Amino acid sequence: MRLSQMLFSTQREVPAEAEAQSHVLLLKAGMIRRLATGVYALMPLGFRVFKKIENIIREEMDLAGAQELIMSALLPADYYQQSGRWEVFGTEMIKFHDRNGRDFCLGPTHEEIFAHVLRHELQSYKAMPKTIYQIQNKYRDERRPRFGMIRCREFVMKDAYSFDVDEAGLDISYKKMYDAYCKVFDRCGLDYVIVHADTGAMGGSGSQEFMIKSDIGDDTIAYCLSCGYAANAELAACPDAEPEDEAMAAVEKVHTPNAGTIEELVSFFGKTPKNFVKTLLYIADGKTVAAMVRGDREINETKLKNYLGCINLELAGPAEVRRATGAQVGFAGPIGLDADRLIADKEVPCMRNFLVGANETDYHYSGVNYERDFVTTDVCDIRMVETGDPCPKCGMALKLDKTIEVGHIFKLGTKYSVAMECLFLDQEAKQKPCVMGSYGIGLNRTMQAIIEQSHDEDGIIWPDSVAPYNAIVVPVSAANETQMALAEKIYKELKDAGIDALLDDRDERAGVKFKDADLIGIPHRINIGRRAADGIVEYKQRQKKAAQELKADEAAARIISAVRG
RNA sequence: CGGGGUGUAGCGCAGUUUGGUAGCGCGUUUGGUUCGGGACUAAAAGGUCGCAGGUUCAAAUCCUGUCACCCCGACCA
Numbered sequence: 001m002r003l004s005q006m007l008f009s010t011q012r013e014v015p016a017e018a019e020a021q022s023h024v025l026l027l028k029a030g031m032i033r034r035l036a037t038g039v040y041a042l043m044p045l046g047f048r049v050f051k052k053i054e055n056i057i058r059e060e061m062d063l064a065g066a067q068e069l070i071m072s073a074l075l076p077a078d079y080y081q082q083s084g085r086w087e088v089f090g091t092e093m094i095k096f097h098d099r100n101g102r103d104f105c106l107g108p109t110h111e112e113i114f115a116h117v118l119r120h121e122l123q124s125y126k127a128m129p130k131t132i133y134q135i136q137n138k139y140r141d142e143r144r145p146r147f148g149m150i151r152c153r154e155f156v157m158k159d160a161y162s163f164d165v166d167e168a169g170l171d172i173s174y175k176k177m178y179d180a181y182c183k184v185f186d187r188c189g190l191d192y193v194i195v196h197a198d199t200g201a202m203g204g205s206g207s208q209e210f211m212i213k214s215d216i217g218d219d220t221i222a223y224c225l226s227c228g229y230a231a232n233a234e235l236a237a238c239p240d241a242e243p244e245d246e247a248m249a250a251v252e253k254v255h256t257p258n259a260g261t262i263e264e265l266v267s268f269f270g271k272t273p274k275n276f277v278k279t280l281l282y283i284a285d286g287k288t289v290a291a292m293v294r295g296d297r298e299i300n301e302t303k304l305k306n307y308l309g310c311i312n313l314e315l316a317g318p319a320e321v322r323r324a325t326g327a328q329v330g331f332a333g334p335i336g337l338d339a340d341r342l343i344a345d346k347e348v349p350c351m352r353n354f355l356v357g358a359n360e361t362d363y364h365y366s367g368v369n370y371e372r373d374f375v376t377t378d379v380c381d382i383r384m385v386e387t388g389d390p391c392p393k394c395g396m397a398l399k400l401d402k403t404i405e406v407g408h409i410f411k412l413g414t415k416y417s418v419a420m421e422c423l424f425l426d427q428e429a430k431q432k433p434c435v436m437g438s439y440g441i442g443l444n445r446t447m448q449a450i451i452e453q454s455h456d457e458d459g460i461i462w463p464d465s466v467a468p469y470n471a472i473v474v475p476v477s478a479a480n481e482t483q484m485a486l487a488e489k490i491y492k493e494l495k496d497a498g499i500d501a502l503l504d505d506r507d508e509r510a511g512v513k514f515k516d517a518d519l520i521g522i523p524h525r526i527n528i529g530r531r532a533a534d535g536i537v538e539y540k541q542r543q544k545k546a547a548q549e550l551k552a553d554e555a556a557a558r559i560i561s562a563v564r565g
Numbered sequence: 566c567g568g569g570g571u572g573u574a575g576c577g578c579a580g581u582u583u584g585g586u587a588g589c590g591c592g593u594u595u596g597g598u599u600c601g602g603g604a605c606u607a608a609a610a611g612g613u614c615g616c617a618g619g620u621u622c623a624a625a626u627c628c629u630g631u632c633a634c635c636c637c638g639a640c641c642a
Contacts, residue, residue: 012591012603013577017635037634091566092640109642143566143640157642209642218641301639315639405642442642476601511602518602529601538601 001469003504007044010516020216022451023148025460029520031468038145038153040444045520048468048500050156053443054135056187056465057158064180066131066160071113073137077103079112083419088311094139094153106139111412111438114161115420122434125165125426129173133160135443147216149444150404150452156444162437165426167413170435174411177439181210181407184441188450189463193403195221196231198302199410210407210441212449217402224391224398233400234302236385237392241347249353249367256364260330262295265364269355272296276355277348277368279332281316281324284308287340288316288324290332291382292348292356298384304343307380325359333357333365334374344376345383406446412436451521460521461543470563472502472522476510476529483532490526490537490556497560518542524559526552 011028018024026032031046042050058068077095080086086093086105094106107113114132122128138157145152162173178194185192190212197209209232211221222236223229259268262276269275276295281288282304289308293299305313318329324339325332333356334342348354349370358365368374387400417423417433426432447466454461464470471494475487487503494501502522504513510529517525527538527547539555540547550558 009575009592010603011576016571016577019636034634138642140641144638146636151641155642159642313639408642440642445642474601479600509600509602509604511600511604514602516603527601 001502003472003502004506006502010519018148020147020150020452021455022216022448023150025451025455025519026148026448029460031520032148034148036153038142038151040149040152040154045468046447049447049462049466050443052466052468053188053447054156054158057184057441057443058135060180060183060187061133061158061160063183064131064176066133066177066180068133068135070134070136071107071110071117073107073139075105075107075113077105079116079420080105083112083416085112092140092142094141107136108138108140109157109438109440110134110159111161111416111436112420115416115422115434115436118161118163118434119417119420119422122163122422122424125424128424128434129162129164129169131160131162131173131177131437133158133439146218147448149448150216151218152444155442158441158443160439162439163417163422163434164437165424165432166435170411170413170437174409174437177409177437178208181409181439181441185210185406185446187465188446189454189465190406190446190450191453192406193221193223193230195223196235197408198232198235198306204410204412204415207408207410209405210409211403212406212453213401214404214449214452215402216452217404219403219405220400221403222385222389222398222400224394224396226396227391227394229391229393229398233385234300236389236398238346238381238383238385239390239392241350243350244352246352248369248372251368251373252366253358254355254364254366255362257362259362259364260328265295265355269366271355275353277334277351279334279337279357281321281332281339282313283316283320284310284313284341288320288338289313290324290334290337290339290342291345292334292343292376293345293383294347294351294354297345297347297386299345300382300384303380304382307343307378307382308341325357327357327359327361327363331357331359331361331363333359333368334376335359335365335368341378342376343378343380343382344370346379346381347383348376349379404445404449404452405442406449407439407441409439410437412438455521456543458515459519462521462523464523464563464565467500467521467523469500469502469522471499471524471526471559472504472517473526474504474510474513474517474528475532476513476527478505478507480532483528486532486535486537486552487526487528490528490552493553493556494559497556499560499563524562526555526559528552 009030015027033041135158164170193211195209197207199207220233222233259265262273273296277292279290279292321329336359353367355366356368388397391398414433422434423431451460473487473491475483491503523542525540535552537552537555538547539550
């Protein structure tokens, strides 16, 4: 491609709409354009990267024995109503009516649809196992789209679904996808971590996430460097606390005017947050649930949700807090509380003489002890792990990192096959539900995660596998005939060798061309300048500072061998 | 959805406090001088000041409403 002909423009100024470096670079490089919050157009250069990622995924899926098809993104409500997810997804699903008033949505994920369509093909155990996939647009009306394509409302997902006769079969299908995912992300040049994850709204018996470490990530993972344990932090088990052996003090009601938050209480009492127990009120599927953790800890709502087995868990509003406690927000405590359930983190019974809210505005109790002064309906692990907590497997200190989730694989079991009546006859002619797995990769997100992990102050650094073009030939002056002739010759040589090459034939100054080449992240560059008459060029790799002078043929040969790996 | 902030030319911004004919930089077009890391110069094109209503002789500026976008918190690929 000749740059002078390409639909292409870079920006010098940093767009105000972007915060994340990867997002800024995508915009500056002219690879994406925003159409609405969380909705983006991929421009030609960006679309090339996207297609390369798509092809890597397609190749690995096919190699793993999965078969590609395409469902519709426009879907009738019936299927999701049948599984109950029409309500579960709620406003995150883009719903509307057709001209006849029938409910439709734009598909956010397709478990139901695949189970429904495949039921006709999988009536016998002989038809299995099967893994089917599609690469298709998905729609989720996110509460908060963020960071460009990291979290957007329309995105492309590769979603695969496996169908087996039993759990043992599922384990095999799952492992194949697991291996294929590793190859996909390896080939994309990503440094990823695989962690155990919560199954959430998807349901099922287990799942793993493919995570990219990044400060802009929405997830936190906990991992252990000594034994290799790695889990989504919302799942990571907390250690049992050491019981404190201080003598029990007397309970005392203390007037604490205007001190509702832990911070205010700490300065009021001159104690540390560890001396407090905070009581948070939640509404879980309509019931009032109080949850208690030590003052410096964070409640892990996923753990709480899983423990309660509820679908909806929300922090209670001021009105509900007042009803349950009889006080303003900030003074809730276990003594005299009106809640359907009271759950204490397992650390709480080990604590001695702590402070809690008195369920009365401006009052707290001090010297409180579990069992002597109150008991809860449940004691369990409901707090968030912290850096330095012992690893649940080996006891060494855990590390925590923020991550971007680029892939997620689930062992679904029979949840959707039962709901959608995706049944087969086994060898004894007994009807059974298919055992399903589902496997997703976010393509746009993967593309941006690569940038997040691979860029410098000058721009993007694409790995060869996904670069929009592998090489760019830059004649320093387009007006110089000797330079242009040599540039054309090398450009042709690269193209003939099957290399995706760009020729920067624009009438621009050298600095502009160099800056643009760096910004858009082309891995290999050939500069043609002063020594063009001698057939000498400069070869520069994007990630390296220094260039080297080579004969034109040799530079081309270097690139060809590098790209072919 | 809660909290904070911003809407003025393709992009980045000033002007709003104190109403009085719409500005700057980048980019774009044309000419000249330049030419190995985002050149200089001269001229030019480009704006319903987010939208609607109101106050006023007069509104980017004041008032009311509304929409959009960004950032911080609860969910997902």
